[in-house]
Amino acid sequence: MNKLSDMAMFATIVKLKSMAGAGRELGMSAASVTTRLRALEDRYGVKLLNRTTRHISLTDIGEIYYRSCLEILDSVNETEHLIKQGVRATQGPIKIVAPKDISKLIILPILSEFIAEYPEVTPHLYFDDHVHNIADRGVDIVIRYGELNDSNVISRRLGKSERTLCASPEYLKEHGIPQTPNDLLEHDALVMSSDHEALKTWYFRKGSKLESVVVKAKYLSDDGEIIKELALRGQGIAMKSLLDIKEDIQHGRLVTVLDDYVKNFNSATTENSTDLKVYYLDKRHQPKRIRLFLDFLYHKFAELEKAEKA
Known part of the structure; x- marks a missing residue:
């Protein structure tokens, strides 16, 4: 053998x-x-x-x-x-894992444009916030907020994001607007879970001061889209990535609170700890279709960031 x-x-x-x-x-x-x-x-x-x-x-x-x-x-x-x-190196699958919210808002439209240019590529898009090892999952690209603890991957920032607290105007009218993190103890929280663990401890930084609050969970879900839908329905306050709810804020469907704090699900409340990033394996002979898609992805996010600044 x-x-x-x-x-x-x-x-x-x-x-x-x-x-x-x-x-x-x-x-x-x-x-x-x-x-x-x-x-x-x-x-x-x-x-x-x-x-x-x-x-x-x-x-x-x-x-x-x-x-x-x-x-x-x-x-x-x-x-x-x-x-x-005997075909071009652009033929074949690209397996992508990404959060559901950002996939529907941004990734799917970008994929559609890419496939229009390279119709021989077949995208496989999986919704999952809990990938920890790309090689074991057999995927090519992971798009997620924050850090992926996998030493075998390369990472690159796609877009600036931050976590924010949000609720519907109706909820805030009925329950009041929290002025400090401790005020959240009197509110209903819409809590994300990861690997069957509820992310009920929310961290806040203002200047050099870091504090945390263990919120009261009215609902829990491992699906960010469900958490956003519950917030839109007036069921409580949610911690979401700003990219996910930008349109809802612009149209008045959601309102942000405690905006003068940097917020996160862990104590790494730094400016870039919640940015949207892309991760991929460091392969010496990476298929051309993956390189092409990554370049396309970077270009489209650069266009989006430029449009926001205009």
């Missing part, structure tokens, strides 16, 4: 977390998979997987080998595709 097929086998084992499952997918017996894995580990003199009868996990060196396998196999697949199909 050659090294490339060993890489494919190892990546399949990790993906399925099962020797037997990898064997079924590769047309091999579980015993053959186990034998080849042992031979692979013996070849390099390292242990790549921690294995019990019920559980498989990567060792530290196994994690490094696995990421290298994914990168090499992806490059080989891309090369084979171009050779076999």
Whole structure:
């Protein structure tokens, strides 16, 4: 067996977390998979997987080998595709993960323009605010607010944003306008959740002073669009990214409060900690269609920022 097929086998084992499952997918017996894995580990003199009868996990060196396998196999697949199909490098999928609100407002129109220029590209757009590892999810691009803790990616700022507190005029007329963060304790909060954890602690900075408030959640959701809809319906005060609610503010459907504070779901209440950013894997042989889309994305966001300043 050659090294490339060993890489494919190892990546399949990790993906399925099962020797037997990898064997079924590769047309091999579980015993053959186990034998080849042992031979692979013996070849390099390292242990790549921690294995019990019920559980498989990567060792530290196994994690490094696995990421290298994914990168090499992806490059080989891309090369084979171009050779076999004999087509332009702009044909194929682009898998993008982005928040639902910003996708509907901005990303979808940009994608539509891009596909009009490159009709052979097939976009896959997934709504998810909780991606932590691009390689494991098998996506090309992640668009999100704030930082992504993944050392294997490159990041670039798309647009300036900030978190703001907002509510409908009707809600504020009935319940009053909070003047300090502590006033929020008397209000209904519309709370985001992330990885099944409610983000009920809201942080506020004014000058050098940082304070936090644990708000009373009337509703919780892991979908930012739901939180905005509840705010529009007068159900409480929400913490949202300004890019998501800009049009609602302009048309008077939502009103911002406590504007003289910098706000966030964590203590990193700095000016750029909530900016909209794009993340992608640092691939030496990145497909042309992804490079083209990233350049298109940067250009469109630059146009939007220029239009706002005009």
